[in-house]
Structures are given as C-alpha cells and as structure tokens.
Amino acid sequence: MGIHRGHKARPAEWLAEKFIFLVSLSAILMVLLIFLFVAREALPVLFGETNTALVQKPIPPDEVDKHSAAELEAYLEITPDQLARMSKETLRSLMDVKVEAQNDIPEEFRNDPDARINTTEWQYLLKAHQWSGYDKPEHIWQPVGQVKKFNIIPLFVGTLKVTLIGLFFAVPLAVGAAIYVSQLARPRTREILKPVIEMLSGIPSVVVGFFALLVMATVLQSIFHYQTRLNAFVAGIALGFAVIPVIFSIAEDALTSVPRAYTQGALALGASRWQTAWQIVLPAALPGVFAAAVLGFGRAIGETMIVLMVCSASVMSWSIFDSARSITTTIAAEMAEAVSGGPHYRILFLLGALLFAATFLSNMAGDFVIHRFKQKLEGKK
Amino acid sequence: MNTLTPSEYLPEKSADTTRFTRNFRAEKFDFWSFFFSGLTGAATWLIVAILATILLNIGINGWSAISWHFVSTIPKKDFFDANTTGVLPMIVGTSIRVIVMTIFVIPVGVITAIYLTEYAANTSLLTRIIRAAVNNLAGVPSIVFGLFGLGFFINFVGKNLDKILHNTDAVWGQPALVWASLTLAVMTLPVVIVATEESLKAIPAGLREASLALGATKLQTILRVVLPQALPGILTGGILAVSRAAGEVAPILFTGVAYYMASLPSHLSDQFMDLGYHVFVLSTQSPNIEQTRPILYATVLVLLILTFALNLVAVLIRSNIRKKMRSMH
Numbered sequence: 001m002g003i004h005r006g007h008k009a010r011p012a013e014w015l016a017e018k019f020i021f022l023v024s025l026s027a028i029l030m031v032l033l034i035f036l037f038v039a040r041e042a043l044p045v046l047f048g049e050t051n052t053a054l055v056q057k058p059i060p061p062d063e064v065d066k067h068s069a070a071e072l073e074a075y076l077e078i079t080p081d082q083l084a085r086m087s088k089e090t091l092r093s094l095m096d097v098k099v100e101a102q103n104d105i106p107e108e109f110r111n112d113p114d115a116r117i118n119t120t121e122w123q124y125l126l127k128a129h130q131w132s133g134y135d136k137p138e139h140i141w142q143p144v145g146q147v148k149k150f151n152i153i154p155l156f157v158g159t160l161k162v163t164l165i166g167l168f169f170a171v172p173l174a175v176g177a178a179i180y181v182s183q184l185a186r187p188r189t190r191e192i193l194k195p196v197i198e199m200l201s202g203i204p205s206v207v208v209g210f211f212a213l214l215v216m217a218t219v220l221q222s223i224f225h226y227q228t229r230l231n232a233f234v235a236g237i238a239l240g241f242a243v244i245p246v247i248f249s250i251a252e253d254a255l256t257s258v259p260r261a262y263t264q265g266a267l268a269l270g271a272s273r274w275q276t277a278w279q280i281v282l283p284a285a286l287p288g289v290f291a292a293a294v295l296g297f298g299r300a301i302g303e304t305m306i307v308l309m310v311c312s313a314s315v316m317s318w319s320i321f322d323s324a325r326s327i328t329t330t331i332a333a334e335m336a337e338a339v340s341g342g343p344h345y346r347i348l349f350l351l352g353a354l355l356f357a358a359t360f361l362s363n364m365a366g367d368f369v370i371h372r373f374k375q376k377l378e379g380k381k
Numbered sequence: 382m383n384t385l386t387p388s389e390y391l392p393e394k395s396a397d398t399t400r401f402t403r404n405f406r407a408e409k410f411d412f413w414s415f416f417f418s419g420l421t422g423a424a425t426w427l428i429v430a431i432l433a434t435i436l437l438n439i440g441i442n443g444w445s446a447i448s449w450h451f452v453s454t455i456p457k458k459d460f461f462d463a464n465t466t467g468v469l470p471m472i473v474g475t476s477i478r479v480i481v482m483t484i485f486v487i488p489v490g491v492i493t494a495i496y497l498t499e500y501a502a503n504t505s506l507l508t509r510i511i512r513a514a515v516n517n518l519a520g521v522p523s524i525v526f527g528l529f530g531l532g533f534f535i536n537f538v539g540k541n542l543d544k545i546l547h548n549t550d551a552v553w554g555q556p557a558l559v560w561a562s563l564t565l566a567v568m569t570l571p572v573v574i575v576a577t578e579e580s581l582k583a584i585p586a587g588l589r590e591a592s593l594a595l596g597a598t599k600l601q602t603i604l605r606v607v608l609p610q611a612l613p614g615i616l617t618g619g620i621l622a623v624s625r626a627a628g629e630v631a632p633i634l635f636t637g638v639a640y641y642m643a644s645l646p647s648h649l650s651d652q653f654m655d656l657g658y659h660v661f662v663l664s665t666q667s668p669n670i671e672q673t674r675p676i677l678y679a680t681v682l683v684l685l686i687l688t689f690a691l692n693l694v695a696v697l698i699r700s701n702i703r704k705k706m707r708s709m710h
Contacts, residue, residue, distance in 0.1 A: 034525065141470060173428060180425045196429055206657045214670075271417065304522065328522060340536075
C-alpha cells in the first residue's frame with residue numbers, strides 16, 4: 001500500500017525516513033539478540049568448559065606457570081576477565097584454598113566413583129547412567145546435593161507428556177468449535193461466539209494455573225479417582241485452556257478463507273451442511289488447520305506458569321497420572337537458586353536455548369504452511 | 382438440436398446467493414449430519430462454559446472477599462494473614478512496570494508498522510524477513526524472554542553500565558523495574574506492530590492520495606493525515622500490549638519482581654512486587670491454603686479486572702474499526 005513520493009525529499013525528511021527504516025529493523029535485532037544472549041550463557045556447557053567433578057586432581061600452587069589460562073579458569077571456576085585482573089599472590093592463595101578444599105572432602109565421597117564425574121558432559125546429560133546407590137542405569141535430573149545430576153531427558157519427557165495431553169484435549173475441541181462457528185452456526189450466533197472464545201486468551205496464564213490448582217484438580221480427582229492430586233493430566237487440561245483460543249482463531253480463519261463457491265456448489269448438489277463442512281471445506285482448509293495445531297504446540301511447550309503451579313516433581317514416567325516437570329517449569333523454579341555463572345545456571349540457559357530453537361522451528365513451519373495455503377487459495381479465486 | 386440462449390437458462394434477476402446459502406437447509410434428514418453438527422456445537426458450547434465457569438468462580442468468590450481496605454493497604458511481612466493484608470504495592474508495581482513498558486514499546490512498534498505499511502515494498506526480501514521476525518517474536522515462550530532479560534539487560538547492559546558509572550555496588554547489574562519493563566517491551570512489540578499495521582491498512586488510499594495531490598510530502602501525509610486516522614488502532618495495540626503484559630509472570634521472574642518489599646518502588650533500579658507473581662506466591666507457598674483462599678480469590682479478581690477489562694475495551698475498539706473498514710470498502 002505504498003504511496004508515491006509527491007515531492008523531492010528534503011534533508012530533514014530524508015533523515016526521518018532513514019530513522020524510520022532503522023527502527024523497523026528492531027524486530028530482527030531482537031530475535032538475533034535473544035538467540036545470541038541466551039546461547040552465550042549456555043556456550044561453556046557446549047564447549048565442555050564446565051566441570052562439576054567433586055574430586056579433581058589438585059594442581060600444586062608452584063606449578064601455576066605450567067598450565068594454560070583456559071585450564072586455570074576451568075580449575076578455579078573463574079572467568080577469563082577475573083583471571084586477567086588477578087595478581088600473582090591472589091592467584092596463588094586461591095590455588096591454596098582449592099587444594100585445601102580438595103583435602104577437606106570427606107573420605108566417603110572420595111571413594112564414590114560419581115564424585116569424579118563431570119556431570120555436564122554430553123553422555124551424562126543425555127544417556128542413562130549407573131549412579132551409585134541406584135539399582136540400574138537411570139535418567140535423573142537432580143541439580144542439588146553433593147553429586148549434581150543434570151540429565152535432561154526426564155524434562156523432555158515431562159514437557160512432551162504435558163504438551164500432548166494439552167493438545168489431545170485442545171485440538172478436537174478447538175477445531176470442532178472452529179467448524180461449528182465458521183460453517184454451521186447462524187451468522188448472528190457466530191458474531192457472538194467468535195469474540196467470546198477468543199476472550200479465553202485474555203485470561204493470564206497465572207490465573208488459569210490458579211484455577212487448575214484450586215478448583216479443577218479437586219473436581220478431576222473426584223471424577224477419575226487417581227492417587228496424586230496434582231499431576232500431568234490436570235496440568236495438560238489446564239494447558240489446553242490456554243491453547244484453545246490460539247488453535248481456534250487460526251483454524252477458524254483458515255476455514256473462513258475457503259472460497260464461498262465451494263460451499264455453494266456442494267449445497268446445490270444436495271449435500272447437507274455437515275457433509276459440506278466435513279468433505280469440502282475441511283479438506284480444502286486442512287493445511288491451515290494443521291498449521292493451527294503446530295502453532296498451538298509451540299504455544300504449549302513454551303507455557304510456564306500453568307505447569308509450574310500445577311505439577312513440578314521431576315519423575316521419569318510416561319503415566320499421565322504421575323507428576324511431570326517441563327523444561328519451562330525447571331527454568332522458572334531453579335534459576336533463583338542457581339549460582340550465576342555456575343554449571344547449573346549454564347544448563348538452565350542451555351534448556352532455554354533448546355526451547356527457543358523448538359518454538360522457532362514450529363513457528364516457522366506453521367507460518368510457512370499458512371502462507372502457502374493462503375497463496376494457493378488466492379491463486380484459485 | 383436444442384440449444385439454450387443465456388436469457389433462457391439464467392434466472393431473471395441474480396439471486397442473493399449469500400442469503401441463500403445462509404438459510405439453506407438440506408431437505409433430507411441425515412442422521413450423521415445431525416449427530417456431528419451437534420457434536421461440534423457441543424464442543425463450542427463446552428469452551429464457552431469453561432470460560433464462564435472460570436470467570437464466575439473467580440467473580441463470585443473474589444467479590445465477597447474484596448474490600449477497599451484490601452486494595453489500599455501495604456501489607457506487613459506476613460502477607461498470608463487475611464485480616465491485615467493488602468495488595469496496594471502489587472497494584473502499583475504492576476501498573477508502573479506496564480507504564481514504563483508502554484513508553485518503550487509504543488514508539489518502536491508504531492514506527493515499525495509505519496515502515497511496513499507506508500514504505501516497504503511488500504515483496505522485498507527485507508520486508509519478508511522483518512515480518513518473519515515479528516511473527517517469531519510473537520511465538521517465543523515467555524520464560525525465554527525472562528532468560529533474555531537476565532542474560533542481556535542485567536548481565537550485559539546493567540553490569541557494563543555499572544562499570545562505566547563506577548558504581549561499587551550493583552545498581553543496574555541486578556533485577557530492576559526498568560529491566561522487567563524492557564523485557565516486557567520486547568515481548569509485546571509484535572502486538573503493537575500487528576495492531577497498528579491493521580489500523581494503517583484500514584485507511585483508504587484515497588486519503589493519502591488527496592494529501593499528496595495537495596502538495597504535502599510523504600512524511601507530512603503520514604504525520605498529519607494517516608496517523609491521526611490510525612489513532613484508535615494504535616490505542617488498541619497499546620491496550621492489548623498492556624493487558625498481555627500485566628498478566629505475564631514468567632518474563633519478570635528473574636528480571637525484577639520481589640517476593641516482599643516494605644515500601645513502594647521509587648526508582649527505576651528498584652525491585653517491585655507484582656499482582657501475577659503474588660497470585661503465584663499465595664497459591665503455592667501459603668502455610669494454610671484454606672485461610673489464604675479468600676485473599677487469593679480477591680487478588681486474582683483484581684488482576685483479572687486489570688487485564689480483562691482492558692482486553693474487553695480493546696476488542697470493542699477493534700470491532701468498531703473493522704466495521705468502519707468494511708463500510709469503506
């Protein structure tokens with residue numbers, strides 16, 4: 001909708017227009033900055049520069065010069081910046097403290113093989129490991145205690161579990177409602193129903209979480225009679241509430257944009273309204289409906305407060321009536337207690353970066369499908 | 382051979398096809414059609430019922446617990462006590478963080494929307510990248526915005542600011558009101574851009590052309606003709622952004638919210654208490670959930686009134702604009 005320049009631009013106007021252009025790049029800048037700064041805090045984990053091993057081979061303070069700066073930084077758990085500012089004496093006394101700390105480790109830990117493990121290595125982040133005190137190799141997320149266990153698989157399972165329950169609940173309801181509102185309802189009903197359903201997105205997620213925690217959990221337990229009151233099932237249903245308006249408005253939009261001639265043709269040939277909606281309109285709008293589900297998925301895996309309030313114990317289990325801990329919940333609950341710059345802090349940022357990548361991809365895929373769908377419809381008109 | 386002339390097979394006057402399809406009902410009764418129509422209708426009304434249940438439950442329980450004393454009191458350290466507690470600092474904290482956010486996000490969002498509708502060529506690669514970025518920004522999980530605020534605003538901008546200003550204690554390099562507001566501004570940028578763009582597109586091209594024909598430059602046209610017309614739309618964008626940001630908790634968890642503060646925030650580098658976070662604290666950390674229940678409901682009601690009422694206003698303005706737009710085309 002550009003307008004053509006009526007006059008030769010004046011210098012001030014030229015400057016203002018350049019300014020407008022530069023400001024408009026801010027959205028791109030922000031996406032880049034988010035990626036850069038979330039990933040930056042997680043980089044040391046990717047490059048194996050963090051070390052959580054409790055028992056390390058001490059470096060005698062006299063041998064400072066024999067080791068590279070990078071080795072010293074990892075050993076003393078300091079940043080390059082701190083190392084550069086440190087005088088020789090402080091460095092030496094810090095090394096002494098480290099050696100003393102190593103000597104102070106109680107005997108029982110010294111003999112524990114787990115205490116020699118750097119738990120931030122990839123194999124411990126992803127694969128099951130035989131921890132001492134456990135019967136079999138297990139995936140464990142346990143960032144507190146002497147040996148910190150950072151296996152991220154239970155968090156992935158928890159996220160997927162809650163998200164899938166939410167989608168199983170939300171997709172049929174939202175798509176059904178979209179079909180009804182766009183194809184079957186009378187125009188006047190439609191005018192009322194559409195904004196009412198979209199109002200659901202105006203409820204803050206912390207309020208949905210509160211409602212699930214106080215009201216829904218009790219009601220659902222009395223219906224289904226399961227053991228733990230707060231579990232992945234309750235969280236999933238509550239998550240569904242948050243996702244329904246997203247899926248509904250995109251799916252409704254896709255169904256409405258199917259050309260009216262399709263509907264008229266089918267009705268004229270004697271199909272009922274439902275047959276028209278199901279066999280003509282829905283297949284034509286299928287890419288858009290699919291994109292709605294994908295974008296709903298992106299919204300669901302990123303939702304924090306609902307899952308944080310309703311269930312948070314990290315258990316590795318696929319049962320829907322067990323608790324689950326999602327990635328978002330873990331970040332929200334543990335960031336406050338993680339030492340800034342420490343391994344736990346870095347791994348939480350790593351989780352954030354993975355989450356960002358996942359939603360980035362699902363958003364791109366959803367937008368791409370919708371874009372193609374709209375173009376196809378416009379071409380056919 | 383019988384051939385029909387157009388005048389024979391065309392109806393005398395063209396039928397109102399819209400009305401025809403809307404009121405058309407198949408003559409033959411089909412059980413499955415009836416069944417599935419009922420099913421989708423039930424899905425629709427179930428969603429409406431869920432919404433109504435949430436709102437009524439909170440409305441009824443909250444209304445009986447809310448009082449003037451409750452919304453105008455600064456609570457003591459133990460804010461779980463139903464008789465002495467209040468939510469004044471939370472209302473103030475949420476309002477201030479949202480107002481500061483608006484100051485940052487509205488200009489950037491409006492200018493971006495102006496570029497996209499008035500200047501950018503719709504097919505150019507750069508425009509497509511900007512649009513993709515806006516779409517993506519809208520889909521980033523709120524907790525990732527929180528991490529970004531911590532990693533960028535506090536650990537990078539704040540810490541370096543402290544270094545430049547030679548502060549011995551951390552003043553800017555810690556969670557603060559301004560960082561929470563900036564984080565929320567980044568989060569709500571797409572909301573403002575999309576709403577403003579929509580209202581700019583609704584303005585007829587003739588208005589711009591008339592202004593240009595009278596000798597105004599392009600920038601003058603935008604500033605004096607286009608923008609005043611688009612004002613309701615920009616307002617809607619601002620309100621939607623405020624309503625979205627006021628209810629968000631995840632992005633401010635690490636960037637500025639405080640569990641308890643004895644006084645109201647007075648400086649941009651202060652921390653603040655927040656309504657949404659307070660709902661979270663009251664419902665998960667209460668020593669006795671039965672006793673906190675009334676104040677919890679009252680707090681949720683205050684939060685809902687703040688966010689929901691704003692949302693409703695935005696929806697009304699927006700539907701008004703859409704009606705106007707339809708009548709123009």
